[in-house]
């Protein structure tokens with residue numbers, strides 16, 4: 001399958017009467033004119049439509065222990081391939097990944113990586129899961145979704161580290177559930193966590209999402 005990296009078409013936006021387009025991915029509801037970028041920096045108005053400019057452009061990869069996500073009852077003791085992109089729809093003053101989340105250096109920061117390449121690399125490295133982390137995957141949900149589906153086809157699980165600052169229904173962008181088992185929240189204690197795990201930890205039999 002040929003994947004178009006970067007400047008990827010998106011689905012959740014609508015045109016306003018004044019000629020601008022409004023992104024409907026998160027509650028920021030950015031209203032954009034041609035050439036403008038949203039608060040997250042990576043969704044922009046191009047050709048009269050909202051596109052994702054970070055599709056296939058990772059800010060780097062790292063193999064972490066799954067407990068660092070932090071998950072203690074999901075595939076315990078296994079490595080996870082972590083990656084993120086530039087940009088974020090949050091503005092936390094304490095962000096530990098500010099150099100990525102507030103980066104405006106898309107070309108120097110981003111490494112090209114298609115969803116299939118990430119899934120393949122995870123498998124080759126012996127990672128049982130891939131994590132969308134460092135910045136909030138809400139802003140690159142099309143990239144995360146395609147990567148998750150590619151991983152699922154290889155038996156690699158997916159973890160999304162997110163504050164859940166997303167408009168209702170936007171996590172389901174295909175007929176197949178692509179973030180099973182879970183989304184975790186570590187950005188703020190006041191934000192919600194959406195979890196869809198149904199299985200239990202093989203070690204202690206507790207549900208994965210507790």
Ligand code: SF4
Nearest residue numbers: 023026029030038040
């Ligand atoms: S995802 Fe980005 S462009 Fe869209 S509403 Fe949120 S901050 Fe704005």
